[in-house]
Amino acid sequence: MRAPSLPRPVLCRPRLAALLLAALLAPSLPAEADTVVPGAAHAFDYRLQPRRITDGVYVLIGRTEDFDTRNGGNIVNTGFLVGSSGVVVIDSGPSRRYGEQLRAAIAAVTPLPVVLTLNTHAHPDHFLGNQAFPAGTLAALPATRDAIAREGEDLSANLYRLAGDWMRGTEARPPGRSLAPGRLHAGGRELELIALDGHTGADLLVLDRASGTLFAGDLVFHDRAPTTPHADLDHWLAALERIATLDGVRQVVPGHGEVASGTGLQTPLRQTQAWLRWLQQRLDTSAAQGLETNEVLALPLAAEFATIAEAATEYRRSVLRLYPQTEHKALQQHGAR
């Protein structure tokens, strides 16, 4: 049955991947035009400043915000390792422009060629800069390659909507090369690749042996609430247990938020763990009590998360995405036929 008296909207439902991306990154409020950094948005300059955190190890720390037209998607951490013969890039950023500016920033540090460009997982802020790097250097876990090939176009199309012209010219470029967990020598650096899952279906961690730097991807967030559009909370918590047992880690680069080292080394891991456990407990308890989704949304956040960026937003998104399954399980426990 159609509704003849009312106009058909022109908007069609985006495909599933786009919906999931929206859940990941959609800003809760439109950007304020008057808060644009003068000149920055006009020139689409991310002002990337690689920070050397130890010998040959550089990071670019994004803002702990949502994707919007002000930040152009620079809400993610990327990094690179300079070896004796080449450069290894870990995540390429949210857009072609970001990738190009990252490549220029690397060239300002070293004349050595990029020999390997890794995507830690199939979220668009981590792989949409791939176009800026030689196709032969692009590599990821097999499931990540598949997910980018399958959903990448939808994801980039959706980012155009969220970040506008920052995205111009951006296309998803799935890595051609598969990675396996274990030791890998690249550019003269010795890497340990660790394959886990839980934030998405395939999450790659990179441990640089010489410096003890762990690039943890989005399995670890720091002072920023974890995003859950493709999450499996049980798997994610198991992955965090595993990360806690890794040897030789002297600093941690989370997917989002500041680098941790020294006495604060464990902080991002513990924060992520605390958030996920609390979220899971909240969902389970609410479902066991028979609460409706809006009643769960109205419950307060735990006080310990007061200083975590985007906590309220990610709580809402996570409840909206995860509560229906938890609710259904509770219904089945005492259900009739």
Place this chain on the structure above:
Amino acid sequence: MLSITPLTAHATQPSSGPTTPATSTATSPENPNTADPLNSPRWDELRRAWLGDAPAEFDSRVQVQAPAMAEDALNVPVRVDASRLRGQRVEEILILADFNPIVRALSYSPGSAEPVLGFRLKLQQSSPVRAAVRTADGRWHVGGTWVATTGGGCTLPSTGSASPEWQRQLNHTEVRAWPRVDGGQRLKLRIVHPMDTGLADGIPAFHLEEISLLGKEAPTGAALAVLRPYEPVAENPVFTLDLPAGVVASGVSGRDNNGNRLTAELRP
């Protein structure tokens, strides 16, 4: 049975925390107001089409909760609470979404149940979501809230219509009761149904049409409450209902617009 925390606490005292969903506001019931607090250009047209000539006013006692931002337009949770219309018998709760291609989402006749309802809605785009509550005196009391969405939940096939799974499971109904601290009960029921809107090419409208909540004592024909879902209710609907103390449900029965029947008993 579980012993549980008060289910009514959130309905009567919405938290002021940072995650509180948007709640309707309107003018005082003593001073009936016909100006739309949500400022929707469609309201006058909707009122004429769905409420007819009956008197209608915006009434803050009709609370509509939904997330102010819902990224998944196919599953927007909506909760309506008209229990503050004390002393007035609620005949019908009508859910309307101004900018949906099919405006009417659901009609609920609470009967012996509380005038409280939770369910999930498909939204085609950002829109006011309204609850128009008809009391026994014939007046409509209207509450609502804006839901922003990245959109497009009405013009795509359900995932069910693309899967052979639902055909075996069609109308499979699960129902569970929880005791409430006020002596009443909370009920949830979930029904496997694609709830196709008819707006996706080549897929006809196929949706649940009527679901009756059956009383302990009542034989057929005497329902405690009746739900009439329309196309915009989300796939595999979940309904949350509340019963006052002394009203005991035994199960549900119903049908979809193709005449397929559903039935489920409530286990004690």
